[in-house]
Amino acid sequence: MSKMPLYFRKLGLPLIFLSLLSIPFCVISQGQATDELTVLLNLKQQWGNPPALQSWTSSTATPCGWPEINCTGGAVTGLLLRDMNITEPIPPSICDLKNLTQLDLSWNYIPGGFPRALYNCSKLQILDLSQNYFVGPIPSDIDRLSGLNYLDVGGNNFSGNIPAEIGRLSGLQTLNLYQNQFNGTFPKEIGDLVNLEVLEMAYNEFVPAMIPPEFGQLKKLTFLWMKQCNLIGGIPESFSNLSSLEHLDLSGNALTGGIPGSLFSLQNLSYMYLFHNELSGELPTSISSMNLIKIDLAMNNLTGSIPEDFGKLQSLSLLNLYWNQLSGHIPVSIAQLPLLRYFRVFGNKLSGVLPPEFGLYSPLEAFEISANKLSGELPKTLCTNGVLLGVVAYSNNLGGQVPESLGNCNTLRTVQLYNNNFSGELPLGIWTLFNLSSLMVSQNSFSGGLPSKLAWNLSRVEISNNKFSGPIPTEASSWSSLAVLKASNNLFSGNVPEELTSLSRLIILSMDGNQLSGELPSKIISWKSLTTLNFSKNMLSGQIPAAIGSLPHLLDLDLSDNQFSGVIPPELVKLRLTTLNLSSNRLVGRIPDGFNNLVYENSFLSNPDLCADDPMPNIRSCYTRSSKSNKVPSKYLALILVLVIAMFLAAVLFSLFVIREYRRKKLRHDLATWKLTSFQRLGFTEASILSNLTDNTLIGSGGSGKVYRVAVNDLGDYVAVKRIWNNRKLDWRQEKEFAAEVEILGSIRHSNIVKLLCCISSENSKLLVYEYMENQSLDKWLHKNKRALTSRGNSPRRAVLDWPMRLQIAIGAAQGLGYMHHDCSPPIIHRDVKSSNILLDFQFKAKVADFGLAKMLAKHGESHTMSAVAGSFGYFAPEYAYSTRVNEKIDVYSFGVVLLELVTGRQANSGDENTSLTEWAWQHYGEGKPIADALDEEIKEPCNVDEMATVFKLALVCTSRSPSTRPSMKEVLHILQQCSPSERCGGKKVGPEFDFMPLLGSSTYLSSYRRSRKADDSLVYSV
Structure with a gap:
């Protein structure tokens, strides 16, 4: 089945049977069979003997037994050469197969323009050239292939316009032009193809155009695919004439206006995709079709409310309305749809309470209502049919208690209720749901404690900013899949059990802002994956465990605002920390050498008994000078040293004077040949730039020049200077690059585009002066x-x-x-x-x-x-x-x-x-x-x-x-x-x-x- 050509699956055997009946039956002579064998062997040779055609040999009397060949009455009528690794153009001799009706060359690497040589294949009915490397335009005389009923040129690199003459191929039932580089127009004459059943034009950057009303004449059309075609304007009212349409995809365009009510009178329509357009206006208030299965209007600019008539679509399984500006309430009728599986309305301005019947009548799988203004409680019937995969309802005004029924919904994979007004305890069953992998309920008013057992697959628990309380269970060692535990700003108390340190998959542990006390476990058994450890703002005491320094991946460590005492373990220096905060504790002694620098200047505040060997803000110095540690040198040795230094300085100053005078003379000579063109207000001159282009300021080089870092004042301000200079006149390429860069950067202003301050040029040198980027590339x-x-x-x-x-x-x-x-x-x-x-x-x-x-x-x-x-x-x-x-x-x-x-x-x-x-x-x-x-x-x-x-x-x-x-x-x-x-x-x-x-x-x-x-x-x- 994987090798079956696309048109077999699209059109089916009846079309092929009719195609074969159109060929006059005759007895093929032995001589004609030999001629066709010769033609095919020559084709194989002209294509470079692809390995996939090794079965084509002269040892057979007829080619009709080859798997790539279809024959009728002993004559070759079909070449099925899909995915044969053909890399050469189509030879004209292919049309020496006089009875050829089917040609499938898809999924090869055939280059060149549209193969006009096929015009000589007078009986050709099915032509599949898809997924090749064809380039250039579709020729205007393509109507010479007058017998075609199937044409597929998708997945190539054709460009330009689609010619109007394509509308003369009156027998076409399938026309596939998808995924090319067409950048011109498509003709209204496509509407003349009255036998057309499949039209695929998706993924082409046509000149912005409206859908021709003439397309409404395609009454036999069942499949229309025009995704991302640069369509503008509205959907034609003439589409109400497309009485056979089953699949309509106009997504990813720039359509405007409302959705015509007549569109929903298409009784056979099963799929409609209009997402990611720029539709505006309100949704239609009248929808009469009962056959719609999927509606996707997401990622538009739709306003108004959700129409009540959506509830009449008894076959609807998917409703995507997310990322619009819809307001008002969610109609109760939608919750009563019998087949609804996917309901996604997140990212709108919906308000009101949720209909309580959601999930009661339908096999609901995805319920996503986040980022709205919805209030009230979650429906208790969401998982009535036992197939619910996710409840995503964060960032609303929902409240009350979470329904107990969700605690029995074993299909749930994710529960995301954060940033709402929920209260009470979570249903105990939620913590142990068999398939649950993430539980995110932060920023509510939940209470209760942590359970002794979690679901085997639960890897993420986020419960911060609630009212959870009680101890961390000693059974925490059974939370084997847990990777993220964020429980900040709750009311947890008691000790940190050693069992918590056995969680080998734990990556983030945040328990800050609680009431934990006692010491941290000194033996950290399995935290080898931990990257974030935060126990700040608790009441922990004792020494900081030295074992923390053995955690190989730890990046963020925050133990501030506790009662830790003793010295800072020197083992912590081994860590590659991004952030470190040990402030507001009772630590004593020296700050370890690896932390004794300004990078960690705020890491040790409010520890009065800490000291630093090197100066650090708000940390006292450990250094005390010993009068016995230094002997005063003799007066003679001091005098000699002063004289040597004075002589050396005099020599240096004289040398600098000579060099400066030389440079000034040279610079005055050079400046006469330089021209400065500024694009911003400058605080420097060309002289300050030219005098600093030395090896000491060189920071990089590339194919067209070198880059320097030049100081322009005494305040530490720098510019970057790109120098295109080879001590000879610039070639035409360098001149072109220079002109392009100056033309563009001198005319645009954007905070995410490097700022060109000025350009400095001479007869054989070009300098571009940019703002300096401290962190380079x-x-x-x-x-x-x-x-x-x-x-x-x-x-x-x-x-x-x-x-x-x-x-x-x-x-x-x-x-x-x-x-x-x-x-x-x-x-x-x-x-x-x-x-x-x-x-x-x-x-x-x-x-x-x-x-x-x-x-x-x-x-x-x-x-x-x-x-x-x-x-x-x-x-x-x-x-x-x-x-x-x-x-x-x-x-x-x-x-x-x-x-x-x-x-x-x-x-x-x-x-x-x-x-x-x-x-x-x-x-x-x-x-x-x-x-x-x-x-x-x-x-x-x-x-x-x-x-x-x-x-x-x-x-x-x-x-x-x-x-x-x-x-x-x-x-x-x-x-x-x-x-x-x-x-x-x-x-x-x-x-x-x-x-x-x-x-x-x-x-x-x-x-x-x-x-x-x-x-x-x-x-x-x-x-």
Whole structure:
């Protein structure tokens, strides 16, 4: 079945049978069979003898027994050559097979333009060229293939317009044009194809256009797929004539207006996807169809209330309305639908109480209502049918007690009720639900204690900011799967039991803000995975256990505001701590040498008996001078020493005077040839720049010049100077790079784009002066520097960028690129996006830099042909291999590689032994391996794995083979902003939980870095 051509599955055997009947029956002579055998063997040779065709040999009398050949009456009528690793063009001799009606060449690597040689195949009815490397336009004389009833050219690189002449192929029943690089128009004449049943045009960047009303003439159409086609305007009223339509997908466009009520009169419609458009207006108030199964209107700008008529859709199983601006209440009728499985309305402005019947009449699996203004209690019947997987209701005004029925719902995997007004005790059964993996109920008013037993799979428990009380159970050693325990700001009391230290999978333990007392266990048995330990603001006493210093992955240690005494264990110095806080205790003695620096200046406050060998703010000095430790040198030795120093200084001053005079004369001569062009208000002159371009100020070099760090005043302010200077006249390429960078950076202003202060030029030298980025480039942090970089003011820096910092860097760079693509007129393509061209200031704010290869487009949406491939290996978009036509999507691809670097920690050119990072990531995903295994182990934590996995998937979408399937930078930025670090990672989560977040776009090339339409939605939902 895996080798069965797509059209067999699409059209079925009846069409093939009718096709065969159309061939006149005749007896084929032995001579004709020999001729066809010769033609096929020549084809094999012209294609370079692919290994998959080894069975084609001259030893057989007829080719009709070969598995790739279909014959009728002894004549060859079909070539089924799907996925045969063919890499050469189609030979014209293929049409010497005079009776050929079927030709399937899909999933190969065939290059070149549309094969006009096939025009001579006069009986051709089924043509499948999908998933190849065809380029150029569809020819305007394509109607010469007049006998076609099936045409599939999807998954190629065709561009330009779709010709109007395609509407003359009157016999077409299937027309597949999906996932190409069409950047022109599509014709209204497609509406003339009155026999058309399947029309697939998705993932093409057509010129913005409305759906032609003529498409309403396609009365036999059952399947219409126009996702991400740059559609604008409204849905035509003529669609009410599509009486046979079963599947309608217009998602990912820019449609406006309301949804016509006539659309819901399509009695056969089973699927309707309109998500991620820019629809505005209210939802229709009248819906008459009873056959709708799935409705997805998510990620739009819909307003108004949810129509009551949704409750009439008795076949409805999925209702996605999330990320809109809907208001009002949730209709009771929706809760009474008999087949509803997925209900997602998060991220709206809904209010009122929840209908109490949810789950009573339907097999409800996903109930996601977070980030609204809903009040009242949770329905008690959510799990009546025993299939509920998740309750995601955080950030509402819900209250009362959690229904006892949820404590008996063994299918539950996640319960997320944080940031509400719930009270009382959690149902005891919730803690031990068989499939539960995460329980997140922080920021409520829950009471009760911790149970002695947890579910075997429960890995995340977040109960902070409640009223839980009592001791930590000694049975805690049975919580074997627990990785995150966040129980801050509750009323827990008693000792910390030694059994808690046996949890080998524990990564985050936060028990701060409670009433715990006694000593911490001195023997830490199994906390080898722990990265965060926080017992601050308790009443703990005794000495700090030295065993904490043996925890290999500990990054954050906070024991402040307790009653710890004794010395600071020197073993703690072995840790690679990001944060350390031992303030407000009763510690004594010397601060260990490894902590005796300004990085930890606030780590030991309010410990009066602590002292430091080196000066530290608010810490007394341990140093006492001994009068016997130094002898006064003799007066003669002192006199000799003074004389030697005086002579040395005189020589140095004389040398400096001579050198300065020489430089002044040379500089006065040189300045006459320099020209300064400023783009900002400057506090320096060209003289102060030119005089400091020395080896001592050199900080980097690249293919087009060197970069210097130059001080411009005595206050510690610096600029970065890029010097394009080879002691000879610049060649045309360097002149072009210089002109491009000055033209672009001198005209744009954005906080995430490096600021060009001025340019200084002479006849044979070019200097670009930028604001200085203290923390240099992103690639040095990810790949070169694993230790802290020295920055201005000697402020502390992370040895390794943690996930929240990496995500903010990604958002900042996306904002800069999004400004270039969407807010500049004309838009700007960078053409060399990579981690070394993303610079970081002293606050680690990301700024896009190095525009030497950028190209300003003359017209939005219009690509330009470049004379040569530019950019950096590992970041090239694949279309560079066969085309030099560029648009914004090449930046999206390169940015996708940067995202992969951020989440995996790998370099762009070192994905694996023989692959790039992109190929490695796609292979990892395509083989079904867990995404978590691909993430950077240095920063991966249970609280951020979901966000990192989402960015990993987004990176895959950005690095799709076909540019048309890649999202825009505006869409990329939107997804990244929704990934902002959650409250459980120290941030504040305001968006929907990503366990159930639909990811932008679709996957591309899941197998062998290529893709089929069947796999299209494999990245749409992340569960």
